Amino acid sequence: MTRSCHSPQAPLPDTYRGLYREDHPNPAEAYASEVKRVVSSAQEQGRQIAAFFAESLPSVGGQIVPPAGYFPEVAEHIRKAGGVFVADEIQVGFGRVGKHFWAFQLQGEDFVPDIVTMGKSIGNGHPVACVATTQAVARAFEATGVEYFNTFGGNPVSCAVGLAVLDVLEKEQLQAHAACVGSFLMELLQQQKAKHPIIGDIRGVGLFIGVDLIKDEATRMPATEEADYLVSRMKENYILLSTDGPGRNVLKFKPPMCFSLDNVQHVVAKLDAILTDMEEKVRSCETLRPQPSGSPALSCPLLGE
Numbered sequence: 001m002t003r004s005c006h007s008p009q010a011p012l013p014d015t016y017r018g019l020y021r022e023d024h025p026n027p028a029e030a031y032a033s034e035v036k037r038v039v040s041s042a043q044e045q046g047r048q049i050a051a052f053f054a055e056s057l058p059s060v061g062g063q064i065v066p067p068a069g070y071f072p073e074v075a076e077h078i079r080k081a082g083g084v085f086v087a088d089e090i091q092v093g094f095g096r097v098g099k100h101f102w103a104f105q106l107q108g109e110d111f112v113p114d115i116v117t118m119g120k121s122i123g124n125g126h127p128v129a130c131v132a133t134t135q136a137v138a139r140a141f142e143a144t145g146v147e148y149f150n151t152f153g154g155n156p157v158s159c160a161v162g163l164a165v166l167d168v169l170e171k172e173q174l175q176a177h178a179a180c181v182g183s184f185l186m187e188l189l190q191q192q193k194a195k196h197p198i199i200g201d202i203r204g205v206g207l208f209i210g211v212d213l214i215k216d217e218a219t220r221m222p223a224t225e226e227a228d229y230l231v232s233r234m235k236e237n238y239i240l241l242s243t244d245g246p247g248r249n250v251l252k253f254k255p256p257m258c259f260s261l262d263n264v265q266h267v268v269a270k271l272d273a274i275l276t277d278m279e280e281k282v283r284s285c286e287t288l289r290p291q292p293s294g295s296p297a298l299s300c301p302l303l304g305e
Contacts, residue, residue: 008042010035010074012058013066016201016212017220028066032073039081049083051115056103057092062245063210063252065203071107075114084114084137090129091208094121095169096257098179098206106205121257124165128158174257181259182206188268189253196275198223207259210244211251222247226278233274239267 013031015022020030039049052074058064075085092103093116100106104113114137119129141148152158169175186202186209193199200214213223213230227249231241244250255263 006047008038010038010052012061012064013070014058014062014064015067016203028069029073031067031070032077035074036077039077043081049078049081051084051086052078053086053088055088055091056106057097057205057208059091059208059252059254060244062212062247062250063204063208065205066107068107071104071113072111075111079114086115086117087113088117090117090119091121091254093118094165095175096121096178096207096254098175098182101175103205103208122165123158123161124168126158126161128155128162130162169257172258178206178257181261181264182209184261185209185253185264185268188264192268192272192275195272196279198226198275198278204253207253207255207257209253211253212245213249213251222249224249227251230271230274230278234270237270237274239270 011019011031011034013020013027015024015027018031019034020027024030035052042049054071054074055061056071057066071085071087078085087102087104089102089104093101095101097103097106102116104111104116112134115131115133117129117131122128122130182205185207186204189199189202189209189211193202197217198213198215199211200217200220201210201212203210203212212220213227215221215223215226222245224243224247227243230251231243234241242252244252
């Protein structure tokens with residue numbers, strides 16, 4: 001949500017570098033209490049709560065996995081205030097997380113949002129999206145007397161594409177595939193974390209994984225420049241990555257769901273080689289010069305001491 005008087009933000013439920021971290025006894029409750037505080041503040045100003053919007057797994061925020069139990073508690077606070085809970089599954093839905101078809105299910109099988117938004121993977125590149133809601137919300141909307149109208153709603157080509165995607169997901173068992181390949185990717189990345197001190201945290205589920213690069217372990221300062229350099233070097237090896245998070249230091253691993261075990265080994269091997277090269281240059285205190293393809297210059301020190 002944007003920062004304005006009509007759309008306040010609650011703290012990102014980040015247990016690595018947020019307000020309440022992995023050593024907190026109950027980060028889910030603590031972060032949910034922050035939402036309750038925001039709601040109470042709005043009500044004290046005479047305002048009402050319409051909805052709470054959240055990615056089921058915040059991507060732009062840095063590939064965040066909210067602590068278990070966070071969404072159910074937030075939904076309780078929002079619904080008591082008269083609002084609805086909206087889960088954004090655009091980047092993480094349709095089996096990407098492996099364990100479940102929807103990422104919000106990671107918060108518990110009993111948790112059901114009031115509204116769910118879907119897009120991107122639903123069309124496998126074709127521009128199509130949809131919104132699902134409960135009967136209670138749909139009936140409340142109808143009761144207002146407002147007619148819903150959409151010029152392109154129900155487009156037969158888009159509907160056919162969406163159905164074809166669902167068929168492929170089922171026939172090729174891509175949800176189970178995401179769980180298997182994602183687990184292997186996480187395992188190999190954890191090995192890299194033990195080897196390279198620049199990797200501060202690895203988090204994710206299925207084929208939604210973030211690698212948080214830091215300058216030093218004590219401060220967890222984002223290694224933004226290093227992340228940019230690493231992405232450029234990976235691109236030279238025909239591997240496309242990007243960064244996310246407030247510090248632009250979290251490597252995003254969200255490959256196509258057909259990503260294979262061989263692909264995992266290839267990508268992690270290249271990542272290891274580049275990180276090793278970076279560390280060797282730091283030890284010799286050489287300046288990393290731009291490559292012909294345009295990699296950024298990077299001066300010592302590259303990594304935390």
